[in-house]
Amino acid sequence: MRTATIHRATSETTIDVAINLDGTGSYSVETGVGFFNHMLEQLSRHSLVDLTVKTVGDLHIDQHHTVEDTGLAIGQAVAQALGDKRGIRRYGDALSPMDETLTQVALDLSGRPWFVGDLPFTQKRLGEMDTELFAHFFHSLAQTAGLTLHIRTLYGDNNHHIAEAAFKGLARALRTAIEIDPRKADAIPSTKGTL
Structure with missing residues (x-):
């Protein structure tokens, strides 16, 4: 099983993440930011990656540290669970429609x-979540997962559809990329021999 658990604690946030890349899309997400929870649930459900996230952040200041550090922790968990990335398809892409x-x-x-x-985005917030934080989450996730995104x-x-289509598209692309390729299940998918 390709699994990982991450504990990340700073003066701004405390985060626990558990991930199973070979899961069924089950999730338990608590970040203190309702719309962000909803997006992470979409990421789990549509990637078939089991995801548990418990974030306690300094929301009395704003959501920045909570969203950023959660992205960093999830990305770290993905990288750890992938190990040397032997056998994965490596690439993934998706077109994600949501209504208009x-x-x-x-x-x-x-x-x-x-x-x-x-x-x-044409509005500053979705629910209580600042829309500028979506790009920041994706950047943080890419940083620690070692992901070109x-x-x-x-x-x-x-605006709700723009956000949700992005998370669902990420989920579907990630699902493809982390799958084991039956034609090369024993190989690192790079001519360099390492990723």
């Missing part, structure tokens, strides 16, 4: 963290 919104996600578990995003909203008007 269409989002494109492409990723590479390359070990080279990078995030490029186009998330054209591109998310592009092709079109869309509803």
Whole structure:
């Protein structure tokens, strides 16, 4: 089983993450930010990655540290669970429609963290979550997972749909990338021999 548990504690947040890459999409998420919980639940359900997240952050200041550090911890858990990445497909992509919104996600578990995003929000908040924090979450996740991640909203008007299509697209692309390729289950998917 490709699993990991992470405990991250700073003066700003305390986070516990458990992950099972070969799960069924079951989740238990508590971050103190309702809309963020909803997005992480979508990530788990549609990637089939089991995810437990318990974050206690300094929400009396704002949500920045809570969202950023949760992204860092989840990314760290993904990297740890993947190990040397032997046998994975490595690449994943998805087109994610949600009503009037269409989002494109492409990723590479390359070990080279990078995030490029186009998330054209037209309001500052969804529920109580600051919309600028979505890109920050994706950047933090990519950083510690060693993930090259591109998310592009092709079109869309509803801010809720723009956010949710991005998370569902990420989930579907990640699901493909972490799957074991039966044709090369014993090989590192790189000509360098390491990722």
